[in-house]
Amino acid sequence: EAQVTQNPRYLITVTGKKLTVTCSQNMNHEYMSWYRQDPGLGLRQIYYSMNVEVTDKGDVPEGYKVSRKEKRNFPLILESPSPNQTSLYFCASSLRPLSRAFFGQGTRLTVV
């Protein structure tokens, strides 16, 4: 089954404690991206990757890092989380930027 898998689904952490949210897709897609969703602000793109070892900033990249060492995985790294990064995060993948995107189920992150 074609899918994008995010882990964990829920995470509560403390300010400053580094964390990684994993994202994996099984469709051999080249394009992957991360979004955060906040009430009243819709979904905003954090980072995207056009292919392996190619990443670029989206609309709200501050406080986040990503890596794309292999095509299937695109982890989101928060080196020093802060409470304003409390949000619902989605990973997505598509064959190309213009193709239909598949989204993961989301990761609800709370930073206290």
Place this chain on the structure above:
Amino acid sequence: DAKTTQPNSMESNEEEPVHLPCNHSTISGTDYIHWYRQLPSQGPEYVIHGLTSNVNNRMASLAIAEDRKSSTLILHRATLRDAAVYYCILCNNAGNMLTFGGGTRLMVKP
């Protein structure tokens, strides 16, 4: 970046057609129009996309204005399961796309 404008909410009766409008007056010639929907507690789900011509698939139809400055997503017979937030977004090949606006919350009454 080109942006889209959608009504905040719309209401429909079950089994009636629904027309969800989207304005994108600053669309560029290479931008595709994509529609996604998000059901409660789920990630966005692809609905349909197009460039210039009207498009149909098993979920919906997409009507694109001749000048491409607006489009309409058509659900031919709304069901209760179609209650969701519908997002109209513009995508290009540059990669920094799929920025979602507020979307339209569709409510379907039985």
